[in-house]
Amino acid sequence: MSIILDESSRIVVQGITGKEGQFHTTQMVEYGTKVVAGVTPGKEGQKVKGIPVFNSVQKAIENEGANVSILFVPPPYAADGIMESAAAGVAWIICITEGIPIQDLIKVKAFLKDTHSKLIGPNSPGVISPGKSKAGIMPGYIHKEGTIGIMSRSGTLTYEAVDQIVEEGYGQSTAIGIGGDPIIGTSYKELLDYFEKDNQTEAVFMIGEIGGNAEEEAALWAKKHFSKPLVAFIAGQTAPPAKRMGHAGAIISNGKGKASDKIKCLQEAGICVVNNPAIMGKTLHEVLNQRR
């Protein structure tokens, strides 16, 4: 069945008339995604690749039945765009934008509590349910439809993992970039709950990194509630303290968020942690083989 996205997902692209928005809309449509509308305030009536542009998300829903939004909106306007989508009642909001101020995200998180919308990202490569729908900037063709759920805080490292997993003969149910920022929408822990209930998903691969404690929270939850195999890799074992490693959220602050602590916590929760990123796919295969 996959999670978040499937064949019935009707996507509205916020920021569709911008350079990134146009480019990735084309890519998503070529993949087979149902991109039904775009939103750029003040540009209603225009079309991008034949897709109608509206002034508001509300209108995109009313006219085209959009139920998932993806944002390619510049940082100063992105928080507003997310909250607009949530107020309009979109089920999933996927925010690609990198560089949103953290105070804006604190407001967004408080705002979302009063809505039914779920946020993925920001600073995310997006979501793909291979063979069904892609709402993101990842290369579609490296993916394959299958049974492995993937969740990650990064982009290209996820592609690397997908590539290795496909090499071992497995496809993905859904692959999600949860976002590299310190405050994000949906956590690993929440996604594990979706994967637990998804009958297409047989196992989950989690790609974590230094900073925060989202991986630990997921591990503690998984120990009690997750029945499927869970394999993980944590990036940043060689990262120095107090330096931001590219992602705004990838930072060891005051000794917290170290890779070694995360690995220890995951292992104590019974999760198989890969220590060499070159064998992410191989290790997943071994874990699944042992179970059979």
Next chain:
Amino acid sequence: MKIHEYQAKLLFQDYHIPIPRGNIAQTPEEARSVAETLGGDTFVVKAQILAGGRGQAGGVRIVHTPEEVAKTAQDLLGKTLITSQTSSSGEKIQTVLIEEGIKIQKEFYASILTDRSAEKNALMVSTEGGMDIEKIASTLPEKILIEHIHPATGILPFQKRKIASLLRLSKQETQEVGELFDALYLLFTELDASLVEINPLVLTKKASFLALDAKITFDDNALYRHQELLSFRDIQSLDESERIAREAGLSYIPLDGNVGCMVNGAGLAMATMDIIKYYGGNPANFLDIGGGARVETIAKGIQILVSDPKIKAILINIFGGIVRCDRVALGIIEALKSVDVHIPLVIRLKGTNSKEAASLLEKSSLSFILADTLSEAAKKAVAAAKT
């Protein structure tokens, strides 16, 4: 972005947060004249660097005459201060702050910060002022109060009463500290700070609150809406390579190893560093040229790496997704025309059009080592750095 104590205190003044009288100096003569203007019989001379732990490292000194102030300034200015929070090479002191001595009744700790796991801002107070708050948190947790602040309400009266109760304040003092926290929170949210810290916050013998120290860190993502803060940026503390990287929009962090690496994407860049270590090498840096791996950034990245004399081999690891590997290969070939690389170069291009990329590289007259898998690339780079 971190700023200096004296800069933070200028902002405190804007928000009516009381600070000691004082001024900065960049020469001993200036320091003497600041002290003479201040008057009194006690002065504090404070080294201005962007890291904490100054007191224990000898960067904060109490003296009693303008002559001693000048002598202390002479002693500190131009010196490198190494504290528990600086790198091993320390930070150069270019400015000192001279303040009047304050007669202290009590010392507290006060801060507002973003608590990423709670996804809210939080205020933090402690009865143990002037100490390392991390240490207090681990040894005396009952002496710390942490209150999360709802973005819609700000700091509420009951939260201020909790602060007063922990700090055992009188009614008048409770009122004052409440106003001080409101001001701190206003500064924090209006200027998009990620940390505002006063350690110590003191109650003077005259029974008023004073921010004896001031530390502010700003959210880099929000600097676009605070042009006024950019003048505080201390570019002099960056080295040449870090400056080039910042201008090119690259994320670059130099480390101590000898295997340089250049990667597209932060997660893959960290994983590449990790695998270099896994195969017995030591990464020389973190360098993320962005997921899209643009040609201009590739050239800048190579330039940064070859200018580091510690680096004995370079590993370029690119996962081409939307950006095609053949384009990246052309970028590398183009970049190598303008930069002289005299050390082994291991290249791994994976993803879209990687075969075309390999043949382009092989046809070029450049010398490099090709690798297909991540482990092969790391092993080859580690071996190359050892020879």
